[in-house]
Amino acid sequence: MLKVANTLRLVSKKGNNARALATAVGYKQALVNVPPTQLTVLDNGIRIASEDSGAATATVGLWIDAGSRYETSKNNGVAHFLEHMAFKGAGGIEHGKLVDLAQKHLGGLKNTPVDVPELAPCRYTGSEIRVRDDSMPLAHIAIAVEGAGWTDPDNIPLMVANTLVGAWDRSQGGGTNNASYLARAASAGNLCHSFQSFNTCYKDTGLWGIYYVAEPMQIEDMLFNIQHEWMKLCTSVTEGEVERAKNILKTNMLLQLDGTTPVCEDIGRQILCYNRRIPIHELDARINAVTAQNVRDVCYKFIYDRCPAVAAVGPTEALLDYTRIRAGMYWLRA
Amino acid sequence: MSSKNLALPFVRHITIRGYAQAAPAVRKDAKLQTSVLPNKTFVAAVDNGSPVTRVTIAFKAGSRYEPQTELGLAHVLRSAAGLTTKNASAFMISRKLSQIGASFNASGDREFIYYTLEASQENLQEALVYLNNIVSNQEFRPWELSDNVSRLKFDILSLSPQVRAVDLLHKAAFRRGLGNSLFIAPKKIGKISSESLQHFASTTLTPGRCAVSIVGGSQDTAALVAQALQLPAGGDAQSNASTYFGGELRKEMGGDLAHVALAVPGAPAGSPQSLALAVAAKALGNGPVTKWGADNTPLAKAIGNIGPFAAAGFNVSYSDSGLFGIVLSVPKDEANAALKAASKLLKNPNLSGDAIKAGKNQLKLQVLSEAESGVSLSESLAVQGLYTGSAKSAVDIAKDIDQLSSNDVSQVLASVIKNKVSMGAAGNLAFVPYVDEL
Numbered sequence: 001m002l003k004v005a006n007t008l009r010l011v012s013k014k015g016n017n018a019r020a021l022a023t024a025v026g027y028k029q030a031l032v033n034v035p036p037t038q039l040t041v042l043d044n045g046i047r048i049a050s051e052d053s054g055a056a057t058a059t060v061g062l063w064i065d066a067g068s069r070y071e072t073s074k075n076n077g078v079a080h081f082l083e084h085m086a087f088k089g090a091g092g093i094e095h096g097k098l099v100d101l102a103q104k105h106l107g108g109l110k111n112t113p114v115d116v117p118e119l120a121p122c123r124y125t126g127s128e129i130r131v132r133d134d135s136m137p138l139a140h141i142a143i144a145v146e147g148a149g150w151t152d153p154d155n156i157p158l159m160v161a162n163t164l165v166g167a168w169d170r171s172q173g174g175g176t177n178n179a180s181y182l183a184r185a186a187s188a189g190n191l192c193h194s195f196q197s198f199n200t201c202y203k204d205t206g207l208w209g210i211y212y213v214a215e216p217m218q219i220e221d222m223l224f225n226i227q228h229e230w231m232k233l234c235t236s237v238t239e240g241e242v243e244r245a246k247n248i249l250k251t252n253m254l255l256q257l258d259g260t261t262p263v264c265e266d267i268g269r270q271i272l273c274y275n276r277r278i279p280i281h282e283l284d285a286r287i288n289a290v291t292a293q294n295v296r297d298v299c300y301k302f303i304y305d306r307c308p309a310v311a312a313v314g315p316t317e318a319l320l321d322y323t324r325i326r327a328g329m330y331w332l333r334a
Numbered sequence: 335m336s337s338k339n340l341a342l343p344f345v346r347h348i349t350i351r352g353y354a355q356a357a358p359a360v361r362k363d364a365k366l367q368t369s370v371l372p373n374k375t376f377v378a379a380v381d382n383g384s385p386v387t388r389v390t391i392a393f394k395a396g397s398r399y400e401p402q403t404e405l406g407l408a409h410v411l412r413s414a415a416g417l418t419t420k421n422a423s424a425f426m427i428s429r430k431l432s433q434i435g436a437s438f439n440a441s442g443d444r445e446f447i448y449y450t451l452e453a454s455q456e457n458l459q460e461a462l463v464y465l466n467n468i469v470s471n472q473e474f475r476p477w478e479l480s481d482n483v484s485r486l487k488f489d490i491l492s493l494s495p496q497v498r499a500v501d502l503l504h505k506a507a508f509r510r511g512l513g514n515s516l517f518i519a520p521k522k523i524g525k526i527s528s529e530s531l532q533h534f535a536s537t538t539l540t541p542g543r544c545a546v547s548i549v550g551g552s553q554d555t556a557a558l559v560a561q562a563l564q565l566p567a568g569g570d571a572q573s574n575a576s577t578y579f580g581g582e583l584r585k586e587m588g589g590d591l592a593h594v595a596l597a598v599p600g601a602p603a604g605s606p607q608s609l610a611l612a613v614a615a616k617a618l619g620n621g622p623v624t625k626w627g628a629d630n631t632p633l634a635k636a637i638g639n640i641g642p643f644a645a646a647g648f649n650v651s652y653s654d655s656g657l658f659g660i661v662l663s664v665p666k667d668e669a670n671a672a673l674k675a676a677s678k679l680l681k682n683p684n685l686s687g688d689a690i691k692a693g694k695n696q697l698k699l700q701v702l703s704e705a706e707s708g709v710s711l712s713e714s715l716a717v718q719g720l721y722t723g724s725a726k727s728a729v730d731i732a733k734d735i736d737q738l739s740s741n742d743v744s745q746v747l748a749s750v751i752k753n754k755v756s757m758g759a760a761g762n763l764a765f766v767p768y769v770d771e772l
Contacts (some may be wrong), residue, residue: 027455030385056702056729089699136483167566173416215430240433247435250453254386259706280385 031284037267037277038077038095044109048102049271050095051263059088059260060098063268069119069202088261103218122205126307128322132315138193139219139314143226143325144209145306150201150273156286157298158208161233162199163252164245164295165210165226169194179244182229191222208302216315223320227328234296234304235331242292250287254280305330341490342483366727367553368719375560376555376719380711380727384550387458388708389451389559391469392545392716395538396445397514399571400653406518407534410479410526412447415440415487417478420471424478427464436461438468441713444504444512446712446720447538455550462559469539470564474531486523486744493517495593495760498664500648502583503595503657503758512573512652520687537569547715547725549708576655580754582769585764591668593761594650596677597659597751598772603651603745604722609731610738610746611649611658616700617685617693617743618647618660633660633687636679640668645676653721658750666762677755683747690740 040048063195124146132326148155149241166180168187186192214222257263257280270277306329312319319325341703342451364382371377397408416438418424431438436453449469453461489681505513517526546560578599621644633645643664650657658713660680685693704710718725724732758770 027385030383030455055706056732057699057706098575137386171485171492173413173482173485177425179429179432244433244435247433247454247457249435251386251435252385252435254454255708258708259703261703264343 004104004157018073021253021313028281031281032279034280038143039271040095040099042099042103044100044107046106046109047271048095048099049267049277050093050098051267051277052092052095053260053263054092055260056091057088057260058091058093059264060093061087061264061268063272065272069122111275120149122202124205124309125311126326127311128325129312130310130316130319131313132317133313134317136314139216139312139316139319140211140213141219141223141310141312141319142209142211143223143310143327144198144207145303145308147199147206147208148205149204153202154298154302155199155201155206155208157290157294158199158206158302160192160242160245160249160287160290161237161295161299162197162208163249164233164237164241165197166248166272167194167196181232184224185225189218189221190257191218191225195222195226216318218322219316219318223325224328227325230299230329231298231304231331237292237299239292239294242290242295246287246290250284253283253287260308291315303329343629346361350373366715366725367555368715369557371541371560373541373555373561373764375541375563375724376716377547377556377560378547378715378719378725379551379553379556380549380715381552382550384708385456386452386454386708387548387550388712389453389462389465389551390547390709390712390716391449391465391559391563392446392546392547392713392720393539394445394543394720395447395534395571396443397516397637398444398511398573398576399538399550400514402510404526404534405514405532406522406526407530408447408514409486409489409516409518410482410531410544411534412440412442413482413489414472414479414531415449416468417472417482418475419467419473422464422467427468431461432462434460436464437464438492442516444514444516445771446717448716450709450713452709458551458555462541462562466559466562466564472526472532472535472539472643474535476528479528479531480524480528482523486518487520490517490520490523495587495589495591496661498585498587498760499593499758500661501596501758502585502596502760503659503756506581506583506758507578507599507657507756508576508655509579512576512655534571535564537571539565540567540570541565542570543720545719546718547712547719549712549715575772576652578655578753580756582757583757584758584763584766585760587760589762590666591663591761592666592673592759592763592766593661593663594669594673594757594759594766595659595661596673596755596757596769597648597657598680598750598755600649600656600658600750601651602656604718605651606734606738606742607746608649608651608656610736611651611750612657613693613697613735613738613743614683614685614747615640615647615649615658615693616696617689618679620646620684622729624698632683632685633676633679637662637664637672637675640672641665643668643672645672657756659755660674663761666764669763669765673767674772680755681751683751685744685747687740687741690743693743694735694738698735701731701735704728 035051035053037049037051126148148158165182168183170193176184178187186195192212192214195210197210200207210226212222257266266276307326308329310325336396362378366380368378368756395408395411400407416427417425434457436451436457438451443714451461451465468501501515505515546556548556600611619633622629633647637643637645645660645662648659660676662672662676755769
């Protein structure tokens with residue numbers, strides 16, 4: 001599909017300045033032309049990863065696999081005090097120097113995993129929590145289904161689906177011209193103040209869904225449109241829509257790596273999640289490989305007829321009962 | 335404890351068209367190239383090998399060029415970016431850019447308007463066609479402008495009080511020209527006609543007032559973008575000279591906090607003085623440097639332990655003038671004490687060598703970090719071109735900062751603080767003193 005689209009674009013392009021500009025070859029080269037990530041493992045298991053991008057600033061981050069899921073009922077909340085750390089300063093840093101510093105300051109830490117709580121399998125349960133507060137002007141609602149973990153191959157089609165639904169708020173122009181169905185519906189029908197589709201990943205599971213902020217009387221109409229869009233993803237999403245989402249996802253992926261601090265976060269997270277750094281060209285190829293049929297299949301697997309998790313805060317009286325919301329997760333068809 | 339909520343963009347207002355929500359590897363030999371085309375358009379390029387390309391087309395079309403009878407034009411102009419033009423409908427622009435994953439936004443400050451495109455190199459050619467169509471031959475169809483009214487209202491409603499305080503400060507300091515608000519007055523919404531906009535565009539969106547910059551592309555590409563623009567060669571809007579009057583403006587908005595901006599006249603952009611003042615602003619204080627950390631800056635120490643507040647030095651430079659001072663957000667009951675302490679510091683800063691050294695380091699980091707973000711680099715190159723006719727890389731600016739001695743900073747500071755202080759205030763002003771009581 002991508003190849004065909006490219007060809008069509010070349011044929012139909014209007015004859016003006018643009019012809020002499022950058023080409024797809026340049027893009028591929030740019031993706032490969034990324035400095036390598038060097039990885040060293042200390043004796044105690046601490047991994048040191050660095051990427052010398054030649055930038056004028058350097059960010060050094062320390063990442064510990066110690067989020068709130070490792071808490072027990074006794075020490076609940078403690079992870080809040082152990083937020084990740086990152087330091088930024090001017091001047092580059094060599095991998096060897098970084099390893100020496102880590103050896104000096106962190107090499108003495110003993111790797112004694114006696115107290116590490118064992119992670120129980122994370123069980124997802126479709127359910128709801130409502131905190132009704134009619135004194136708040138707007139309702140804040142999140143609804144999601146169980147998504148895929150970081151390493152799950154279905155994650156990329158889910159990311160494409162998530163990008164396809166998109167995000168919108170009232171400050172954006174072009175509302176009724178927006179390519180996102182949901183943004184058009186929200187803008188034309190005045191259904192919400194903002195919405196944001198999300199795909200949150202963890203090691204072994206994830207949450208795929210949407211967050212929106214709406215006036216009390218618009219909650220139900222907005223939810224109807226959201227579920228309509230979700231069902232469309234599962235059954236009849238088109239190649240053109242998927243192509244758009246893939247292009248946006250690729251641009252976003254590249255934009256996220258702007259500057260040393262985001263790159264540092266990316267390295268830290270990927271080393272902890274995948275034990276390696278995934279090159280951009282690999283991600284690009286994986287996104288390119290997604291077809292509309294993939295998106296339909298994966299969405300059918302993760303979204304269609306699944307029990308959603310619903311959380312709502314504010315004037316939530318008009319939010320449908322859970323069973324009614326659940327009934328929006330499938331279509332009755334002959 | 336102070337918070338980081340002052341790290342907002344005070345002097346710019348961004349309008350985003352949501353075509354796509356909005357880089358990567360840096361090539362070590364990336365070199366900045368600049369030139370001026372025969373039609374006087376400034377062109378700059380940094381070919382850093384990034385797979386995402388940013389293109390900024392900037393014009394001298396900020397709010398300072400608004401005539402006093404048509405205040406708010408610049409706000410409507412940037413809000414109208416992406417509406418139907420002679421060669422492309424709003425629908426076409428929106429859908430085409432979205433389909434190829436490109437994103438576009440228009441933003442503006444008192445001097446300039448910026449049209450910035452981000453697209454992957456793969457799709458750059460097509461995206462540039464639409465960037466050209468957005469900027470060239472704008473038509474401002476009246477029915478599209480009236481559809482856009484609710485968005486202008488939203489812009490005004492979502493303004494933070496800090497931004498309002500700085501806006502009022504400019505009006506108090508300069509009255510007209512640079513004193514013009516960045517934002518349209520609520521009563522003017524819907525009253526700016528298509529003809530006024532066309533007149534404003536024809537006298538401001540001209541080749542001689544234009545800069546094109548590209549990050550992640552070649553100088554040739556930038557020149558081609560500039561040459562392809564279809565712009566009127568017509569008039570040349572003039573601004574009131576930036577005479578500093580000084581004064582104060584207050585907007586009582588209620589709430590729990592008072593937001594105040596205090597300033598003396600600063601230095602014009604590109605001058606060594608403006609760099610020295612930027613260092614001084616950082617040296618005064620910019621909140622805690624570590625999250626949850628203590629604020630040990632001279633400004634925080636001067637204000638003392640009055641409970642939670644946020645305070646920062648600030649410095650803005652325009653083509654012919656500037657403002658240097660302090661912005662402060664403080665609970666209403668502590669406003670009097672905090673403001674008196676802050677103004678005492680502003681009138682007699684007496685910064686230590688260590689504070690100035692810290693200020694230099696912080697400014698360098700800010701300059702270098704901003705240059706890592708493609709959009710801010712691209713826009714800053716265009717700004718430099720429009721101000722000075724040339725552009726410097728962030729590394730060179732960092733070297734200039736290194737060259738400044740503590741003495742340079744103290745001298746410039748001593749010369750500006752002799753001037754009359756201006757004040758802009760918004761929020762709960764029950765206990766905010768007037769400027770002559772400071």
